[in-house]
Amino acid sequence: MPLRLPPLPALRFFEAAGRHQSFKLAAAELNVTPSAISHGIVGLEQSLGVELFVREPRGISLTAAGADYLSYVSEAFSLIAIGTQRLPNHRANRPIALSCAPTLASRWLLPRLAAFRARWPDANVTVDTSHRHVGFPVDGFDFAIRLSRAPVAGTAWTRLFGERLVPVCSPAYLANLRDAHGGIDLRRATLIHVNSASEDWQAWLDGVALDGVALDGVALDGVAKDGTAIDLNDGLRVDTIQLAFEAASMGLGVALGRRPLVDCDLASGALVEACPQTIASSTAYWLVSAPNTDSAENRPELFDFKRWLLSEAEPFARPSDVADAGSHRAGH
CATH class of the missing domain: 3.40.190.10 (Periplasmic binding protein-like II)
Structure with a gap:
């Protein structure tokens, strides 16, 4: 007697939703609506007689049974994908x-x-x-x-x-940052932050302090002798590294350059190093x-x-x- 399997579309919905831990992200991946994902999984749960997800106001999470089932479903889809790739002529001209x-x-x-x-x-x-x-x-x-x-x-x-992290800005902005003695004080700069970056200005300040490098006018903990600190809460905030580099090149402030991603801007002169201290990203x-x-x-x-x-x-x-x-x- 052949095995009775759940509907393949419902399993595909479940695999994507379980992997993303989100009906919305699963829907975007599979080009359907979140409602279709939700209804498909409800039907699967009713067919199996087990709850696969915990629904909460802040999102979804797999139940213990759902997490266990996902491992089998994911492996099954992987085997199908691998088997399909190994078919004769399937790989021809595949990018x-x-x-x-x-x-x-x-x-x-x-x-x-x-x-x-x-x-x-x-x-x-x-x-x-x-x-x-x-x-x-x-x-x-x-x-x-x-x-x-x-x-x-x-x-x-x-x-x-x-990556190597180094402060960068436009040449004109750097000229305005210089004091009467030619020094650069980052406390006077507008810092450009990247909201999505895992390492930003705090990581750079911590790295400089760890390396024992003194900043002009600023102690290793980011605080000057007169008690003035580099304000990491102030400044301009953007959501991508690309926008941070563009904002810096427009003279809006100092961004944290990430080498080698910023190398083309440094080579062209659109951006310059605001100070020479660089640290290695973790x-x-x-x-x-x-x-x-x-x-x-x-x-x-x-x-x-x-x-x-x-x-x-x-x-x-x-x-x-x-x-x-x-x-x-x-x-x-």
Whole structure:
């Protein structure tokens, strides 16, 4: 007697909602309405006779039974995706699908893709800059570039490079910051904050203090001898790093530059370093994929793309990072 399975669309709704912990995000991914997701999961719960989600005013969360069931459903979809990819001719002309944050994509990745296309003209690349969570291989992505302090279990992570944080502003704004003796005092500057950044001005001040570097007119804890401190609560706030760089280039204040993302602005002269003190970010960019996705036997173009991307990232790794820049498998 054949096994009786729940409806496939309802399982797809459940997998996406469970992965995102949100009906709204699942709906956006699957191009349906949140109401459709909700009704589909209610029907699934009634069919199974078990509650999969806890509904609360502030959002949803998986029940213990739902979390256990999700692991099986996710694995089943992964097996279907892998099996589909291995079908004869299925991989023909399929692009390399990469998920990447928009600022890194526009400022670091895209300027280098021409070189990749020149070496591998038959390999097509799709870059997705949405901020949604990526599930391998169910979502159809081959790689993702993510900013993180460490690898996350369940996927293969390869370190690309870390960032260097340095204050930047326009040349005209820097000239206005100088005092009669030519010094720069950041207490007089409008600081540009990025709401979405995991590390911002507080991280830079803490790093400068940890390195034992004295700022002009400001002690290591960000407080001057006269008791005046750098006000981290004041200033201009934006939601992306790109907007922060643009605001700084327009003379609206001092942004926290992130090298190598800000290198093109420094090279062009649109931005200059407001002070020379730089610190290493505690996070790094990692290339993420499903285990064995990039094996040369599976899809040779993925192997070539990963090898090329690592070679492009190598010059941006600090000497102390080189030993750590190899491939890491989370959980090992």
